[in-house]
Amino acid sequence: MSADDVLAFTIQALREMNYYTDDTDADSMLGPSGVDLDSLAVSELALRVEDQFGVTFDDDDIETLAIMTLGEFAAEVAKRAELIPQADAARG
Template identity: 60%
Template sequence: MNDATAAEIRQFLLDSLTEMNYSTDDIDDDTALGPAGADLESLSLAELAVRVEDRFGVRFDDDEAEKLAGMTVGEFIASVAERLAAAATAGS
């Protein structure tokens, strides 16, 4: 994975959470996005997914929202990076 890309995704994620009025003080790659960590509700997870889709041009399926809640920040970043790499490989 491209470290610059991971860093860019991480920064975008933290900036988005801040804009959505979530505290990012204690958030690291091991923090869960859902109730066990950052405590994002399903609507907030959907908003975050849309922000990432708009910014990076990747897509999340509607049925992935529940899966996102179980991901850690690091897993989410890796998932976005994998989608970016797959899109680049596909030439889109």
């Protein structure tokens, strides 16, 4: 999975959440100066991404996500997803 896959999923999820995405791209901010997600919407988006890609976010992460661009968010999710098999192997 690549950051591009995460970006495409994220934009689709935003559409499903009834956000305007026609001008949304990797440089769009998630927060007020971009897509304009409030904290509840950021949490909902994070849950959708967690379900799709198997990553997790804690409360501190949610605050940080709101100030990221979609590209930064997608890269972070892709990075966390790459670490999942390594974490499973270390436990196993």
